[in-house]
Amino acid sequence: MKTSFKFFTLCATLIGLTACNAKTKKQPTLYAENQVMEKVTHTEPNKQYIKVALLLDTSNSMDGLIDQAKAQLWDIVNELSYAKCGNGKPNLQIALYEYGNDKLNAREGYIKQVLAFSDDLDDISKELFSLTTNGGQEYCGQVIQTSLNQLDWEKNKDDLKLIFIAGNEPFNQGHVKYTDASANAKEKDVTINTIFCGDYEQGISTKWKTGAQLTSGDYMAINQNNKTVHIASPYDDEILILNKKLNKTYVVYGNQGKRKMAMQAEQDKNAAGYSTANAVSRTVSKSSHLYKNKSWDLVDAEEQDEVVISELKEASLPEELKGKTATEIKTYIEDKRIERKDIQDQIQELNTKRKVFISKAKTTTDNGLENAMTNAIKEQAKKKNYSWK
Structure with missing residues (x-):
């Protein structure tokens, strides 16, 4: 079963303008050898998060897309690093799931949580590079519902909470209805974005666009086999x-x-x-x-x-x-x-x-996955009063 995978789309979040402002706090006094050490004032991180769950199809045809994701990870992270709301900057957490792979447990829907929400970018990169492909059954509704059940989405209304799911099989496969999973996502204020690896119209006919519309997310179609264009600079x-x-x-x-x-x-x-x-x-x-x-x-x-x-x-x-x-x-x-x-x-x-x-x-290059992801993130981030410097 062919798969497509959508590189994880790192995302955007933030908050109401006043909530975005960083605060300061005093570090605890440090003692050593009966000597009181100087108090140091640090900047307290914002409490708002960009929470992104990446649901990647790892069936046989996804090798090219995985390469695209690996090659574009840091460009996407960099784009997210420029997000602002007021004077503040959001924190970022990414979770990673793979699905549709014969090596995964059939009783669990061929789904595996590779990484729970984490802000450790090296861990995220390591797990992404560890992914391998194999044929399997792709159950979009079930992997979405699994990520909603297992991950700590919290209840902060100022967080930007996004799911990005990529694949190329019909979106309505499996015993868990994607419509039910979407309804649960909406209750948690989670937006589902879908990336169909293949023809745009085919993605519509196989319900990928509907799967995004139910939570006001974005539907995108990309050619997962496009090679990433890296541009060298004098710097x-x-x-x-x-x-x-x-x-x-x-x-x-x-x-x-x-x-x-x-x-x-x-x-x-x-x-x-x-x-x-x-x-x-x-x-x-x-x-x-x-x-x-x-x-x-x-x-x-x-x-x-x-x-x-x-x-x-x-x-x-x-x-x-x-x-x-x-x-x-x-x-x-x-x-x-x-x-x-x-x-x-x-x-x-x-x-x-x-x-x-x-x-x-x-002007003559187009990294499809990167552009599709960052454009979607920026548009949805407007709901949380984001801006980009």
Whole structure:
């Protein structure tokens, strides 16, 4: 059974103008060796989220679309990173499902949750690159309903909650009616967007357009076998040099620190496997507020109040910080934070010039999936008072 897959469409969310404004809060006072450490004021992240569930058909014919998705992931993330509402920026969480694959459990409708809602972009990239295809039964209604049941959609009315489902078999297959799943999505304020991999009119006749209209979502048809066009720019080499410097600002801690740093390097390599320009797009994503690593990086963890320095055990620290006082560790982390911010600012500045160059060179190119996704997201984001800088 042919499948199409729709690369996950990263999405947009935000909030009422006043709700978008970031607030500040005081970090807890840190104690070390009877010494009271200086209080630090951090910016508190917005509580609003862009929540995107990507439901990807992984039956036999979807290899080309998977490649398209891998190649365009970071461009889509970058477009989402520019979303604003008032003075605030939304957080991003992505969930990933595969369906329609013979390797999956038949009793569960050939459906698998690959990743629950996560803001770890490296994990998302890793799981996307791990997908393989095989023939199977594609049950759109059931995979939509499964994602509604299993995921934590929460009840914040200011969140932008989106499902993107991609495939090329009839939308009404399976014992779970897509109309019932759509009604449940509407109750949860979740918008379903459908991507048919094939002829536009065929997608309409097989109910893909109806599946989107029931929740006021967008229906799109794309050629999943189109190759992604990556445009090189004069700024690419300098951005990639900055990426190497950026990687050196991460300070691992805890049991998974080294493993996660290795994953970061692996996803750098995966992106570069498509082109230099794609590696640049990933570097730009890493310089944005959406790239968060508080579970293994002390710089992000301390800034987001994930850890208290004075409570860290010696064994959880990297070699360069073992034997140091809490004050010394704090100073080291702050230096890395300042260094990282400077590098990220340089990357963003170069990317501004890069975007201008690409916009001029892109008149004869059309990355169908990327354009379809970002256009749909921006249109639906208007309901939540989004703007794009």
